[in-house]
Amino acid sequence: MRTATVLCGIASVFLSGSPYVRGFGLSSGVSRQPRAARRKGFSVQQQQQQQQGVLEREGIESSRGDAAPLRVAIAGGGVGGLAAAVVLAKKGFDVKVYEKTDSFKRFGGPIQLASNALSVLKAIDDQLFRDVISKFTFTATRTCGIKDGLRARDFKMNDTPDWFVKFSAMKGAAEHFGLPYTGVIDRPDLQDVLIETLSRTEKERGLKEPILVNSEKVVAYEDGEDGVTVRLASGATQKADILIGADGIWSAVRTQMYSETPDSDSRSETRQGCKYSGYTCFAGETVLPVPDYFDTGYKVYIGPGRYFVTSDVGDGRIQWYAFLALPPGTKKTGNAWNTNNDARVRSGEETAANAYISEMFEGWSPEIHHVLSHTPESAIEQRDLYDRAPEMMRSWTDGRVSLMGDAAHPMMPNLGQGGCQAMEDAYVLGEVLGEVTEGREGRQLDREEISEALGEYYRRRIVRSAVVQGLSRMASDLIINAFDTPYCPESNDCYGKGFKGRLTAFLRPFLQHIIFPLQFLYLYSFCPTGNMGGLPSQLVDTWLSRHKKSSSEAFQKAKKAVKDSRVTRTFFALAEKDGAAAA
Numbered sequence: 047m048r049t050a051t052v053l054c055g056i057a058s059v060f061l062s063g064s065p066y067v068r069g070f071g072l073s074s075g076v077s078r079q080p081r082a083a084r085r086k087g088f089s090v091q092q093q094q095q096q097q098q099g100v101l102e103r104e105g106i107e108s109s110r111g112d113a114a115p116l117r118v119a120i121a122g123g124g125v126g127g128l129a130a131a132v133v134l135a136k137k138g139f140d141v142k143v144y145e146k147t148d149s150f151k152r153f154g155g156p157i158q159l160a161s162n163a164l165s166v167l168k169a170i171d172d173q174l175f176r177d178v179i180s181k182f183t184f185t186a187t188r189t190c191g192i193k194d195g196l197r198a199r200d201f202k203m204n205d206t207p208d209w210f211v212k213f214s215a216m217k218g219a220a221e222h223f224g225l226p227y228t229g230v231i232d233r234p235d236l237q238d239v240l241i242e243t244l245s246r247t248e249k250e251r252g253l254k255e256p257i258l259v260n261s262e263k264v265v266a267y268e269d270g271e272d273g274v275t276v277r278l279a280s281g282a283t284q285k286a287d288i289l290i291g292a293d294g295i296w297s298a299v300r301t302q303m304y305s306e307t308p309d310s311d312s313r314s315e316t317r318q319g320c321k322y323s324g325y326t327c328f329a330g331e332t333v334l335p336v337p338d339y340f341d342t343g344y345k346v347y348i349g350p351g352r353y354f355v356t357s358d359v360g361d362g363r364i365q366w367y368a369f370l371a372l373p374p375g376t377k378k379t380g381n382a383w384n385t386n387n388d389a390r391v392r393s394g395e396e397t398a399a400n401a402y403i404s405e406m407f408e409g410w411s412p413e414i415h416h417v418l419s420h421t422p423e424s425a426i427e428q429r430d431l432y433d434r435a436p437e438m439m440r441s442w443t444d445g446r447v448s449l450m451g452d453a454a455h456p457m458m459p460n461l462g463q464g465g466c467q468a469m470e471d472a473y474v475l476g477e478v479l480g481e482v483t484e485g486r487e488g489r490q491l492d493r494e495e496i497s498e499a500l501g502e503y504y505r506r507r508i509v510r511s512a513v514v515q516g517l518s519r520m521a522s523d524l525i526i527n528a529f530d531t532p533y534c535p536e537s538n539d540c541y542g543k544g545f546k547g548r549l550t551a552f553l554r555p556f557l558q559h560i561i562f563p564l565q566f567l568y569l570y571s572f573c574p575t576g577n578m579g580g581l582p583s584q585l586v587d588t589w590l591s592r593h594k595k596s597s598s599e600a601f602q603k604a605k606k607a608v609k610d611s612r613v614t615r616t617f618f619a620l621a622e623k624d625g626a627a628a629a
Contacts, residue, residue: 163466
């Protein structure tokens with residue numbers, strides 16, 4: 047099935063007339079004439095006359111100036127929901143974002159924005175793009191790739207045996223399309239920039255009410271002929287012409303649309319139509335001047351049955367991820383972590399997260415353990431990873447309601463494309479709704495026209511998002527189930543001499559010179575801005591001096607704290623003691 051998905055994506059490259067706008071999605075070739083009219087054999091002119099008669103009977107004027115902007119309700123104020131709100135608000139829609147939290151607090155780690163997402167942001171709003179870049183850390187400008195998880199030593203930059211494959215194609219693909227290089231930004235910073243852009247748009251349009259509504263969660267909806275009734279957790283209801291479910295992987299909008307059963311049991315293999323991937327992910331963050339800090343962007347350490355990722359996320363910080371094949375419901379008791387099938391759970395023993403992860407990577411590279419030993423327990427989080435099969439046979443759209451982001455296509459984090467695909471959704475949604483409203487000739491759109499427009503949005507996005515979903519899942523499955531410590535005759539050790547080790551070594555040139563170049567070219571092919579000329583290089587030059595300065599200051603602060611005995615392990619312990627947020 048996954049192979050078929052990838053083949054569909056490749057075929058769509060040739061079938062799509064405008065790849066950077068349609069995202070290599072299949073052009074539907076279907077007119078925007080309402081489905082009901084097509085079924086009855088009405089012509090476009092007859093349908094327009096019929097609609098005009100309805101409008102006149104309802105006393106609605108047919109002039110362009112009298113048509114009120116479409117009301118769009120967005121469930122969820124995450125990255126995707128806020129991006130969609132910016133796109134639609136700038137196009138003149140009457141937008142409301144309903145976010146369940148009472149306010150946006152600084153919570154959540156860095157998020158990757160690849161070259162395709164940066165192109166989308168610039169196409170949406172140049173000031174938005176520049177505000178993001180001002181808080182950005184580029185990673186693809188430096189060495190990134192896969193390291194030998196057992197043999198890597200002393201943060202060396204040599205190819206053998208430390209580096210298995212380097213992602214030079216990530217930088218090359220960005221340069222091929224003339225796009226900014228991939229990097230990371232703190233999720234709270236990205237949300238702040240998006241909210242500031244919404245506020246600026248409100249002022250430019252002279253809006254009297256804010257677009258973002260906090261402390262209101264969308265729990266249900268009713269789709270009628272006169273619009274969508276949006277039901278909120280507070281008991282209030284709101285009317286809209288369109289509802290967009292951007293409420294994440296456990297989407298209430300999708301649950302109702304697909305008649306899924308809500309399931310809060312974290313030990314379930316299937317929850318609200320989403321399947322447990324088989325992997326749990328521990329994540330931590332620390333300030334640490336490792337020898338290759340300024341030379342590497344991110345590193346993936348591979349070995350038997352698990353893998354470990356580290357990334358420079360700016361200001362002297364290293365973010366790491368440990369991916370382990372464990373049952374769902376890995377649980378935390380107090381300040382301790384246990385697994386469902388761990389003998390220590392049955393015996394009542396508890397193991398701190400850091401010690402547990404170190405044990406799981408026993409015998410692996412000292413580079414991994416160096417990072418782990420400098421990470422405080424309070425800086426470690428964990429989540430089970432769920433995704434779902436692409437909705438190739440079932441639309442994200444039902445009448446006036448549609449889905450986007452993780453609500454539509456949750457994916458494994460291996461390619462760092464989850465947020466990027468949500469931004470592509472937002473851009474295409476804005477393009478489609480903009481196209482259909484431009485041609486309405488001053489009248490209100492009926493339910494069929496809105497449904498058809500949202501269906502067009504789905505058709506433009508489904509193939510590309512499905513391919514990225516498939517690639518993300520295959521990447522995790524390949525690393526966990528197929529990869530092993532690669533056979534390396536230059537190393538005088540016993541690692542990698544089995545079948546998997548030799549297969550891993552055999553795949554090396556194919557991954558380096560064929561698979562990864564094609565993968566990054568496909569991912570970055572969605573570029574609505576087109577080639578940006580010399581701008582990407584200018585952005586890197588400006589960032590580099592800022593990055594070195596802020597990181598060096600963080601290293602000095604951490605060093606001084608240790609010297610003064612104010613902190614025994616990391617700068618984060620000092621930050622917590624002082625009551626400051628972790629950097």
